[in-house]
Structure formats: structure tokens, C-alpha cells
Amino acid sequence: MSNGKERAAIVLRGPEGEEIYLRLVLYAERLARMHGWRVGADLPGASSPKSIVNDVVIKVLEGVRIWDESREPSLLNALKGMVRSEIGHLYEKIEETLVEPADAVLPNGKERTSDSFPSTRLHPGELNPEQHLLRTERTKQELAAMTLVLKETEGKPDAESVLLALYETDSSAEIAQMTGLSIERVYSARRELDRIVRKITLARVIRAAREENRP
């Protein structure tokens, strides 16, 4: 029986391989944009959505990251999870460096990683003042991003309906059911929303968040 690394190579070399890769790049691009809005920063260093996808695919092909087909039969979904985790870690690192020195070493001598600074997962009561401030800033960014999306969608009824449903669910089928739109119209609204989201730059979100702050 072949292992995850060999199975991933077989699937990626097969007829669906290229499409999986392209879908993954698009997914990473959209996810990075949303994370950027929330944290108020671009991907750090030389990272790009495509480079993150390539790193993840290489890690799976080399067996550094394991695709457990019995737990997640879809390779695309498994890769998406890994991309989500990589992008999440990169943005957590940005937040970490905002409140802690970048080169800190833990008492056990190991270099600190984002795993050792899980500020985004802590209960507010457990946060130190800097972390608390950081979380407040993040919330302002999120609110500003949400407001901009809503504002840009005004006058586009299908997209507006879909946005309202997004407070409850992320499933296209459920959105169709909730809004009464056909699934084709939901897909069409998604393309509209994709265009809207692309227009909202990180700089706009940061500016909007600052404006919200003004007395």
C-alpha cells in the first residue's frame, strides 16, 4: 500500500493535478488577502500566496507534511488546510513581532515560534496589555473590512443577500436555500463579491480602521 507522499504524487501527476494546484493558488491568494485585512499587513518577507502553495506541495511530495487519505480523502482539501495553517502562522508571527522581540529564546533554550505565542487563541482575561491592544486593533481592522465590503456591495441585490447569509454560513448550497436564490445566482454573486473584495486594498482597510477610531 502506498503512503501519503506517493499517493499525493500520483494524484498530482494525474488528470486532476493541475486543477488542484490552480485552485490552491487561488485559495491562498484570497485567504492571504483576508488575513492581510485583519492583521493590517502584507505577507511577511518574500512570501507570496504562490510561494506558500509551492512550499506546501513540496513538503507533501517529500513527506515532510503528511496527507492522511483515510482522514481527508480529498487531496485539495488536505492541501487547503495546510495552506491555511501556513498563512495563519505567518500572520501570527507578524502579530508576535509587534509585541515581543523577534529573536527571543524560550527558557528551555528553543527559539520561539508562533506556536509558543498563541495570543489569538487566548481568552481575553489571559492576555497581557500589549496582546490585548493587539487584539483590539485586529477587531477594528475586521470591522473596517466588513463595513467596506458591505458598502461596496450596496445596490447589488444578489450580492447583498449573499453577504447577509454569510453571517450564518459559508456553504453555497445553504446560502441558496436561505436566500431563495438559485445556486447559479449564488455562484454569480460570488464572482461579483470576488471582484469587490479585490478592489478593497489593504491600505483602504487600514485607513478605514483609523477613521473609525477618530473621536
Next chain:
Amino acid sequence: MNPNDKKSVQSVAAKFLDNLASFLGDDSPSREDLTSDLENNGFDVNQLRSDFRGLLSEHAPTWQQKAERERKAALETLARQEVAAPRARSVVENEINNLIQAMQQLGATVPAGAYHQKFREATDADLESLRDDLALQYQILKKKQTK
């Protein structure tokens, strides 16, 4: 706004953005839609396809690709040896022959035949060492003659 309201606003915005990211990243669009979505996001799809093929070829080569790569590497090594080694060896052999002739002209008895026999068996390093020895002997002989 009481703290509970504030908390609920926070979670609403976060959940909304999570759902939006997930909804936009859903996989339902057709292949044609996927291509145009990528292009609209500033990607060159042909370049992405080529990058993907390169990535697979490097990190998950088929046995044919592996065999082809090994064949090319072997050919390159062979070509390097064919070009570099015989020329260097023939040059050294030529220098040795010239030195033997020059020493013979100065009256030295050089067992040329024996040297010639060794040429065939000697390694490149041996030949170069022989050339250096002969060059030294020739210099000594020449100095003696001029005294």
C-alpha cells in the same frame, strides 16, 4: 456598549470574514471560471501551469523523468572527460617526448622506449610527475653543459 455587546461585534466581524474567505475559496466554479478568476487576481495561468510541471518534475519525477535525468548527467560527465582528459594527456606526452629529444641532443642516454611503455600504463598524475622529473634532469644537464 457593554462588554458583551463588544464581544459579540468582535465575533460577528471575525465570523463574517471567515465565512467570506471560505465562500470565495469554494471549489464549485468550472475550469473556465477558475482560469478567469486567476487572471483577474493577476496570475499568468500558463506560467502557473509551467511552474507546476517544473515542481512535479523536480520533486516527484516519474521513473521516465528520473531515467532521462540520469542519462543526461552521465552523458555530460562523459563529454567532460572526453574533452578534458585526452587533450591534457596528449599535451603532457608531447612535452615528455620533446624533453627526451632535447636530452638526447645534449648527449644523455634516455631509455625512450621504456618511457614510452610507461606512457600507456601511467595515470595522468604519473605522466605529469614524469614530465616534471625529466624537465628537472634536462635543466641540470643543460647547466652542466654550459659550465
